[in-house]
Amino acid sequence: MAVLNKIRKNSFVLILVIALALFAFILSGLFDGTASFTDKSSNIVATINGKDITREAFMQKVEVAQRQLGPNGTNTQAMNRVWEQEVRQAVLETQFQELGLSVEQDQMRDLLRTNLANSPEFQNEAGLFDENKLNEYIANLKATSTVAYQQWIDYENSIGVSALQQDYFNLVKAGMTGTVAEGKLEHILESQTVDIKYVQIPYTSISDSAISVSKSEITSYINKHKKQYEVDATRDIRYVEFKEVATVSDENAVKEDLTSLLKDQVIYNEDTKVNDTIRGFAQVANNKVFVNSYSDIKFEDRFILKSELPTSVADTIFNMNVGSVYGPYKDANYFKLTKVVAATQMPDSVKARHILIPFVGAASAQPEVVQTEVQAKKTADSLLTILKKDNSKFGEFVTTYSSDQGSLANGGSYDYFTYNTMVEEFRDFVFENNEGDIEVVKTVFGYHIIEVEGQKNKQRAIKVATIARIIEPSDATINQIFNDASNFEIAIQDGDFDAIAKEKDLAVRPVNGIKNLDENIPGLGNQRALVRWAFEEGKEVGSTKRFNLNGGYAIVQITASNAKGLMNTEQASVTALPAIRKEKKAKIIMDDISATTVEEVATSQNETVKTALAITMKNPTISGAGKEGIVVGTAFGLKEGATSKLIKGEKGVYMIEVTKKTPATELDNYQGFANQVGASKMSNVNTQLYNALKDASDIEDNRANTVQ
Numbered sequence: 001m002a003v004l005n006k007i008r009k010n011s012f013v014l015i016l017v018i019a020l021a022l023f024a025f026i027l028s029g030l031f032d033g034t035a036s037f038t039d040k041s042s043n044i045v046a047t048i049n050g051k052d053i054t055r056e057a058f059m060q061k062v063e064v065a066q067r068q069l070g071p072n073g074t075n076t077q078a079m080n081r082v083w084e085q086e087v088r089q090a091v092l093e094t095q096f097q098e099l100g101l102s103v104e105q106d107q108m109r110d111l112l113r114t115n116l117a118n119s120p121e122f123q124n125e126a127g128l129f130d131e132n133k134l135n136e137y138i139a140n141l142k143a144t145s146t147v148a149y150q151q152w153i154d155y156e157n158s159i160g161v162s163a164l165q166q167d168y169f170n171l172v173k174a175g176m177t178g179t180v181a182e183g184k185l186e187h188i189l190e191s192q193t194v195d196i197k198y199v200q201i202p203y204t205s206i207s208d209s210a211i212s213v214s215k216s217e218i219t220s221y222i223n224k225h226k227k228q229y230e231v232d233a234t235r236d237i238r239y240v241e242f243k244e245v246a247t248v249s250d251e252n253a254v255k256e257d258l259t260s261l262l263k264d265q266v267i268y269n270e271d272t273k274v275n276d277t278i279r280g281f282a283q284v285a286n287n288k289v290f291v292n293s294y295s296d297i298k299f300e301d302r303f304i305l306k307s308e309l310p311t312s313v314a315d316t317i318f319n320m321n322v323g324s325v326y327g328p329y330k331d332a333n334y335f336k337l338t339k340v341v342a343a344t345q346m347p348d349s350v351k352a353r354h355i356l357i358p359f360v361g362a363a364s365a366q367p368e369v370v371q372t373e374v375q376a377k378k379t380a381d382s383l384l385t386i387l388k389k390d391n392s393k394f395g396e397f398v399t400t401y402s403s404d405q406g407s408l409a410n411g412g413s414y415d416y417f418t419y420n421t422m423v424e425e426f427r428d429f430v431f432e433n434n435e436g437d438i439e440v441v442k443t444v445f446g447y448h449i450i451e452v453e454g455q456k457n458k459q460r461a462i463k464v465a466t467i468a469r470i471i472e473p474s475d476a477t478i479n480q481i482f483n484d485a486s487n488f489e490i491a492i493q494d495g496d497f498d499a500i501a502k503e504k505d506l507a508v509r510p511v512n513g514i515k516n517l518d519e520n521i522p523g524l525g526n527q528r529a530l531v532r533w534a535f536e537e538g539k540e541v542g543s544t545k546r547f548n549l550n551g552g553y554a555i556v557q558i559t560a561s562n563a564k565g566l567m568n569t570e571q572a573s574v575t576a577l578p579a580i581r582k583e584k585k586a587k588i589i590m591d592d593i594s595a596t597t598v599e600e601v602a603t604s605q606n607e608t609v610k611t612a613l614a615i616t617m618k619n620p621t622i623s624g625a626g627k628e629g630i631v632v633g634t635a636f637g638l639k640e641g642a643t644s645k646l647i648k649g650e651k652g653v654y655m656i657e658v659t660k661k662t663p664a665t666e667l668d669n670y671q672g673f674a675n676q677v678g679a680s681k682m683s684n685v686n687t688q689l690y691n692a693l694k695d696a697s698d699i700e701d702n703r704a705n706t707v708q
Contacts, residue, residue: 218572222569
């Protein structure tokens with residue numbers, strides 16, 4: 001109580017202490033990055049040229065994009081699609097604002113007229129666009145549905161943005177003309193030629209192993225070529241995978257189970273209180289029921305040719321007698337028992353014609369169909385009776401009665417088609433009967449009057465009943481895999497990842513350069529959760545975690561954490577090392593040469609003198625050497641008969657002598673070439689303008705805090 005009294009008497013001091021404590025807490029959050037005065041990053045996905053994109057608005061668009069992508073599209077794919085759209089819109093809006101471009105009411109009406117001209121709901125009796133109908137439509141949306149009206153506003157905005165982008169690109173293209181001076185230069189670049197003789201001392205003449213490159217030299221090279229080596233923040237990982245795969249024991253158990261189905265089984269019947277004998281697969285009469293009771297793949301009641309059987313057992317099964325059983329045998333990820341239940345002679349293709357009489361409720365029946373199923377059957381039977389007496393009326397009946405638009409123009413006929421082309425009932429009739437047979441057959445589409453017009457290549461076909469059991473790990477195997485993964489996970493906490501994996505004969509798979517927004521890990525597929533974990537604050541090199549996979553586990557360890565900025569020397573060495581070696585080789589070669597003519601250099605370096613004719617600046621390629629822009633540029637800078645100094649090229653050190661220079665022919669008019677330059681510039685607008693604007697924009701990307 002005494003303490004409480006003191007606090008009450010010094011309440012001002014208490015308030016001051018609390019305030020200072022809260023202020024210190026906020027400051028500490030600012031300094032360590034866990035808090036901010038505005039907490040902007042938590043609700044802002046991006047800031048582009050000063051424009052904020054809120055998380056709520058962004059995720060609403062992502063949901064729409066996700067629906068458009070369908071079930072196979074991932075959240076990250078949808079997010080990336082929306083991101084590109086938002087960045088493009090924001091980048092271009094900056095240009096629209098600076099230029100004062102906007103879509104006014106009159107232009108919007110013109111755009112709507114253009115986009116909706118062919119929509120029947122906005123056309124008058126003459127089939128022309130009626131603006132009054134559009135106005136009524138919009139007014140009705142506004143009065144009856146806030147959601148629908150907002151969707152309309154979004155539609156107007158989308159076509160407005162598209163129009164602004166088109167106007168902007170057209171404005172830029174309007175300035176992309178080719179001047180006469182540019183046309184003349186283009187003509188010179190294409191037509192002026194030079195002939196040279198040259199000697200090349202290739203860089204490959206010096207072994208890479210003879211050139212030593214230090215880490216400091218690589219670092220220096222990186223700093224001189226910073227743009228080339230700028231990278232995003234990345235993580236490197238390694239993982240061991242534990243797959244839930246069936247063992248040999250699991251496979252043997254499946255085979256034994258299938259083998260037991262071949263024998264009769266005595267099972268006690270709880271209802272009758274007596275033992276019932278269940279016939280084995282070889283003796284059973286109702287193959288469909290038996291297969292569907294014991295198989296992971298349902299019975300297919302159809303004939304097959306030899307080509308449809310598994311290749312490894314096709315000869316054996318196809319030549320078996322009806323009633324014979326083969327197996328168990330392995331086919332892909334199944335063990336199977338196959339029984340031949342029927343055999344026949346069947347064509348490989350059939351030509352047939354038909355008349356389709358639909359009824360109310362039949363598949364694809366049109367609204368004008370009014371006959372019931374009974375009435376449709378009666379109509380079909382009546383027509384069949386007539387056709388059996390006078391087959392010449394078939395074409396007339398097709399025109400009058402058939403609803404099948406696909407065969408109407410051909411008199412109801414379908415030219416030769418294979419076994420699985422038609423629905424089951426249609427298929428069975430035309431393939432299992434004879435040429436000339438005609439009958440009424442019911443399918444989901446209605447009643448067909450079918451006539452078999454032709455059959456080709458009759459051959460043996462069989463009907464099989466196959467019991468298939470998928471090969472999958474047993475519960476014991478799954479439990480063992482779990483235990484193995486757990487033991488490995490525990491062992492690496494205090495041990496070396498690689499050493500323990502080697503001891504347990506496990507393959508270690510490294511994955512380098514994972515970015516914050518990645519979702520696919522090579523070998524593991526979509527593992528967004530793994531990527532998020534690798535980039536979590538506080539996750540250090542050496543951190544490990546187990547991730548559940550579809551059919552197993554992966555134990556993952558972070559092996560490197562690379563900050564945004566320049567590549568480290570190890571990463572950069574892939575490209576920097578060859579470039580530095582080339583520089584050093586060029587210096588060694590050039591220091592070793594004192595000769596001043598092409599022939600003398602060739603002799604001193606044991607190389608041959610080569611020639612290259614009609615070289616142009618437009619295509620700076622030297623025959624026998626490839627593309628060498630610096631060498632070709634040097635050639636055009638020399639006078640005829642002059643010899644160059646040593647030139648450091650792409651593939652070696654060169655010395656050249658210009659043997660002939662042929663100037664471009666003077667033209668009276670260069671407008672054609674000027675037009676060519678202008679067309680090239682306009683083409684580049686479509687491919688390069690947006691990317692250039694994007695590169696010049698200030699884009700703050702906070703998606704990593706949003707992607708789940």
